[in-house]
Amino acid sequence: MGKHGLLNAPTGSGKTYALWFPIVLNHIKNNPDYKIKHKKGLKAIWITPLRALSQEIKQSAERITEDLETQMTVGIRTGDTSTKERAKQRTTMPDLLITTPESLQLLLSSKGYAKIFKDCSAIVVDEWHELLGTKRGIQMELGLSRLKTVCKNLRIWGISATIGNLEQAREVLLGPTSPALANSVLVKAKLNKKITVKSIIPKQMETFPWRGHLGLHLLDEVVPIIRNSKTTLLFTNTRSQCEIWFQKILEKYPEFAGEMAMHHGSINKDTRLWVEQAIRNESLKAVVCTSSLDLGVDFAPVETVVQIGGPKGVARFLQRAGRSGHRPGKESVIYFLPTHAMELIEASAMQKAVLNSAVEDRIPYLNSFDVLIQYLNTLAVSDGFFPEKIYPEIKQTFCYQAITEEQWQWLLNFLVMGSQSLKSYDEYKKVEVEEDGRFKVNSRTVAMRHRFQIGTIVGDASLSVRYQKGGYIGTIEESFISKLTSGDVFTFAGRNLEFIRIKGMSAQVRNSSKRSNKIPSWMGGRLSFSAKMSELLREELYTAELPLSKQGPEIKALAPMFAKQRQESIVPLPHQFLIETFKSNDGYHHIFYPFEGRAIHEGMSSLLAYRISLLTPITCSLAFNDYGFELLSDKEINIQDILDNNLFTANYMLSDLQKSLNSNEMARRKFRDIAVISGMVFTGYPEKGVKMKHLQSSSQLLFDVFKDFEDDNLLYQQAFTETFEHQLEEGRLRLALERIAQQDMVWKKCSQATPFSFPIITDRLREKLSNEKLADRIKRMTAKLTR
């Protein structure tokens, strides 16, 4: 097979063999004397997004190479690979190399990399759907663009789970205008698997909470499910939720001790591997886990999956459902456990989604200059590069297909001068242009710093958690540890630990018999509904006003909540747009219900607040969830003004949004990642580390400086583009506004929070927006200053 392509197959359907086999066979074909003679050197690369999966991929590759009696070697190169092993690889590469997108970039930053890849004839990008739509995906696009030139005869294959835009996924992988795309196929594995979704409906709806995200109320309902099946996976949405569930089940049902385990990304690798092995051996009854078990690793014995809390996406839900009944022809069973009342609607909508397999798209990035700057630096660090050679390569990628000559020249100036013009007193130094026109980094310090910083994931800084004698337990975010004082007890990895001190980049702890309710929380658990999901959700909600016979069991069960909602407000119909207002000690609450998902509400609330501020000076804080958003202010907003002035119009949306964002913080937050990826902020040497707090403040300062002095900087502008396109989903927002324009506005003045508004108004994570004179605000605040 001389073709390139994309293989669409679910996790664990033998796809690893499907692509390793042809690679090895191809080698045999080209080297008829393969059994006696063996030419060393890299022949194929396998990219995996999760280094935890590399061991398993290696095993299956080795099975093939050995069965076919080749002398091919298989090696792994990831962040976990020892320096010794890496040095060994530098002299002799394994024939088949398993690596990550970051480690591939690191190879491109080593001197003479072209020689390493010269005879490489195949590259496989596994779990491509996970990379697509992230900056790691762009990194992969760039890596491939280089390898296409460096390798003499390269075939490119991707493997992807089912997503909405598979065709586009292939285009991004191979390059929209490339010959590779013209000579490629999309292979779909036909595996029609039956998936059954069952909602866990609380027996006592009256006492079921209106908000919350833990779902512990239904713990007792889960126990019979665990008892009745061989192995059950309980998926939680966050690591802290995972810890809590594990603790609580054991507390209430100690008989599960020894038969239950926990699996999440912060737990040390050996424990995770042990858990995975134990699942295969069928020695565990239940595993509480997070998305760490979403990918890779086949677990035949898993019979049942429980999803705790809304998974926020159909693709993810399907992926998790697919974890059970992993043998061909077996049915997958997934239970949906709602954590609060509104989530029952989500449960019902999810069933419909699964029936229609309404899977989301993964939207690839365009023109991410930060990643390109990092990549060009990488090339400058290794052998240097000639712009006229690299430009056509990157122009073939999906991400940079629309880059202009001017932008390219801007980037080159930025690399060399750190600006667009040369000043006499300036000492900027990074990439130099040599006499032959080669762009090259000559400073060892610059090169070393750059290598440390290759990568596109800017997480919160984490510390390792260790016993004093050195036993490693896992990693915890700095923000949590920094709140602890010596002697505090917290729960982590299922243990009660007493915090002793921070030493270097690790937190030292000892076991404690004291009980604690401090559980580390990890950021990043807040996902938004996709367009499809929110549409299904609305349709489900509207059935609340239909006759009982046309309602699903979830909606029926919610009857008491709907009744309560109707006391002062309504459950909206398809043609109605609901607005509720009331006053509390916190101020004046104004709540709007578009039911469009968190991301859209974020943009819409900011837009509306800005437009209101044009009518009257106002300061408000914004809160939003998947159902609606709130403007909370210390003054009452006249809703009639909003309706009379048609403030929900889609006209001038973009320019209004841009202005509202000026006083907003979204772009600033995006800029932090951009500053790190493009190398403007140094994240520090490993083990020493720059504290995240410092990183945050320096990138914030930087953002302000750009705003004041260089707002035409492409990287600064990128922060705004990303905010609009990826965070606020500008296109979707416009559609949502157009939909709302067709609806009747229903304004309900309430005396207190309703079941719909309660989860929103109690949200503490808020955006702020103001156009009042600072001094005026301060005068009012001074009176309330907490001393």
Next chain:
Amino acid sequence: MTQNIIIQDQAFQLHPLGGVFWVEKSLLLISDVHLGKVSHFRKFGAAIPQKAVHKNYMLLDQIVSELQPFQICFLGDLFHSSLNKEWELFENWVARTPAEIILVTGNHDIISPLKFEQLNIAIFPELLIDDFLLTHHPETRVAKFTFCGHIHPAVKLRGLGRQSLRLPCFFKTKNQMILPAFGEFTGTHTLKPTKKDEVFAIVEDTVVKV
């Protein structure tokens, strides 16, 4: 708009750019300017806008022309790091500024004293003028009132509707005043005032007592 206060029978003006003007002595106190920070970052490959370099000198010019001090005393961290080419801009500024300049050194001031001497800038580890102590690091001594910097103080204000706001400030305790960092690209550290403290926040172009 400045805020006037009296400390131990002496008059002081708090300027919204972050300086304290001692009226009787015609002495302007400025802390934590961190000159050369932008150039320092650029030298190590962080492409901060070049134009930002000039902003601090413009702000210095502005405060000097408004207050017309006889003397200017920097309370440490005048330069962010080792010598770089921004020194030429500083020489330039010293030459055109019609005031005597003094430096009380801070932890960042690692440039050789000789370089300052060449510009006729006197350097002290600390200064005692009447009953007032000028230092970089906050400290309190019996029967003295201290002016110092180092902290880059800010204060967090809260209002109805879960509003909150962080502003750089002059932070005054009974025997000490911490000055805010002067100028661009410096960052702040939030302090929590107790009942005995007085806080003067910088709100755009005014200084407000909170």
